[in-house]
Structure formats: structure tokens, C-alpha cells
Amino acid sequence: MATDLNQLLQVLLKSKIEFVVIGGFAGLIHGTSRVTRDLDICLSMSEDDLEKLRELLRPYNPKHRRNPKEKLSFLDVPQNFQGWKNLYLETDLGILDIIGEVSGVGSFDRIKKKSVSVELYEHSCRVMSIEDLIQSKRALGRDHDLLDIQELEQIRHRTHNRG
Template identity: 30%
Template sequence: MPETTEGDSVLHLFDEVVAAFNKHGVDYMVIGGFAVIYHGHVRTTEDLDLFVRRSRENVSKVIAALDEVSGGELKLTPEVFTEGKGVLLGEAPLRIDVLSQIAGIDFDSAWGRRETDRFGPATVCYLGRQDLIANKRAAGRPQDLVDVAELDK
């Protein structure tokens, strides 16, 4: 049997979360570094960022999916997401950020502009290119501004 590398375990965890979100019918979009890579700027990233709809119905699905992946250890409440917060799971490079609010972007508006494609073995929705650029500009961190410059090329 081939030896498992740290990179394999990172992608396996990401695949597990995405599969659970898809199984539970969660409305979500991949954002952050993986979305930047999807839109054409290859760079490293230390986490998987997921943007979820804040509706009570969707939040219930998010919690069910995360409970499935964690074996129920997280003990999340709906308010974590409905109040515009989120949850950070693990530590880089095995970190997954599940966010219900991001700078400069309204989920419902962006949902209509999402792009659907593969992420490993799963089909996922990515934040659309212009929304990703708007989010990165609004966040304004140094890496975000580098991403904007690359995505604007």
C-alpha cells in the first residue's frame, strides 16, 4: 500500500468535508486560496475556506455535515453561523474555515454568479471571479492584494 503523505491527508480531510456538505445539501462556495487557484492564479494555501448561506435551514445542514465529519465533537450552535460568524476547524495545513460572512460579498447575490466545477472527486461551487476579486479588495490584506493583482491580469 502506498505511503500517505501529509498532503494526501490534507486533501482527504478537505474531500471529507466537501462530500459531507454535498450529501447534506449545504449551499456553500469555495472561497479564498482554492478559489484563487481555480480562477487561474496558482499559489499555495494553508486552508480550505468555505462560505455558507446564513439561513436557518442551511445552517442546520452545515451543522449536520460538520457533526458527521467530526463525530459530533464540535457541539456547534446555529448562532455561530446565523450571526455572521464562523468556525475554524483544525490547524494549518489541515485547517478548514467555514464562514457565513465575508468582506464585501452578500451570499445570496454571489450565489447567482457562482461557478461549478470539480474539487478532487466532488463537484463544488466556487465564488465567481468578480466576486472573489471584490472580496479580496474588501479584505485588503497583503496576500489578498497580491491575489487581486494576479486575478486582474
């Protein structure tokens, strides 16, 4: 099935859910060259927001993707969100990972405070700042994260030199 992460982002932007784009998608928005296969967002993980998310994703067949043997529907599981820190979903529009707290950076409130606002699809989209993105990738430390850090640092350097 063809994915459309941009459409998934538009669906989220049209909703009243507050979120910050993080991960590879945030890197793309800042100007990195590596493409990403999923959309990562940071949410407050409140019961209210997660229930809204569930209803929002209803038309797109959302499923928990971490257990390949049994992909349970997000519409049925969990019944309540108490204690859930992250959600890893697949939808008809693509993979959506919802993170409550980003390693090396902090909570949704902390990330939102330092986020930048970018106009996308006629909406204001909050995107993780370059500094936070670099920090989060340092914390993950995977090979491709280290490459991303190099590129993000070059972008940051270029930006500061212009100012």
C-alpha cells in the same frame, strides 16, 4: 494530523447544503498559484443549513478554532445559530471557515448569483467568480491578497482575450 481539504470539499459536495467556495480555494480553482491552508465557503447561515452542517461534520471532530485556550466542540456549541454571522472551525480534515457575508461583495444570495459552476468529484461545485474574488481581496487588503489580485487580474485578462 494530516489534513485533506479536497476530501473536506467532497464531503460538502455530497451533502444537500448549498454553498459557494470562496477565498484561497476559489483562487486555486480559477488558476492562481498560491496554495491555501484552509477551505472557505459562503453559506446562507440559516438554522437549517447550519444544523445540517453540524451533522455532516460530526464524524470529523469539528471544533471552534478561534480560542486556542479552549476549543469548544461545534457539536455542542452553539445550541442555536441565531445571530451567528461566521463560523471558524477546525476538523480532522482541515480548517473550514464558514462566512455568511463576504466583505466588499455581499450576502450568500448575491455571491451565488454571480458564481461559476465547476464540475468536481462528480458534483457541480459553485465557486466565487473572479470579479467577486478580486473585490473581496481588495476589501481585505492584506499583503498576500494584493498579490492574489494581480494574479487574478492577469487570469481574467487572459480569459477575456480568448473570448
